[in-house]
Amino acid sequence: MPSKFSDWELWENAPAFTEASLKETLLGGQAFRWVQKEDFFEGRWATQVVRLRLVEEALYLASCESDARAALDQYFARATDFAGMTDALPWRSDPIMKTAVEAFNGLRILRQPLGETLFCFLCSSTKQIPQIKAICEAVASDMGPKLSDGSHALPDWLTIADAGEARLRTAKLGYRARYIHATACFLAEHPEWLMQIESAPTEQARERLLELPGVGRKIADCVLLFGAGRMDAFPIDTWVEKILTRAYGLEGWNLPQLQTFARTHFGPNAGYAQQYLFAAARAGYIPA
């Protein structure tokens, strides 16, 4: 059976990854539609189906669509200077930050489609990454449009709205189904809404996102960071809260106080710092 994928080709001017930073970028909880195969990663977003393979610091790609290269540039935010942003983080004075940056140097923040990012993180509350991925896969298989390799994309909001809450519950969404369906109904009625979020300043965009059912501060910040390129958005989940309270010694601080600390200590790219810290804590480099 002929493969739908193109032959492997070198991705010229690709982002500089290490094995650890590539794996963490794709599988570390920013995105939920990447899987690791024998010697490559396979991922889906929008209408794309892409394979990536790191061979001695060179990145090779195989894809199903002719516009994969341009889509990859966008998805990986290739124009964004992550090396420069890393250098600007306070690793020189902060040994915790230094540990995280050294372990995952080259880590990137993906620029995922905003709507898909919102959907995935609405699925994420009190779920672990493997479960979130399973839910996304189930919803895509059930109601997402077919991709050229026979797999499925995530459905759009109108499709989710029409499907109804009960249909979503068959994907094991549980109580999240009500939030997702209500959000879908709102977005189906307001097709320009997500685009306005993309162009609004971070503070305003966050306020708007918080109006959606099921979206609190943590999910709003994940959507802004991973789906809108807002490096100042600093999601505080249970991991990050533990890192801040224990490793940084901020016991007793409440969430708004921790947000203020993050902004002042990590600077304008605090969200990027958060992803380094999150990765390092999960890998055991930082006691959490």
Place this chain on the structure above:
DNA sequence: GCACAGGTAGATT
């Protein structure tokens, strides 16, 4: 059986 998992919203103190 029971606690807990990359939360949120509504009620209660």
Place this chain on the structure above:
DNA sequence: AATCTACCTGTG
């Protein structure tokens, strides 16, 4: 304004 609690489901 800080602190419970219900909400689904899977995992250990």
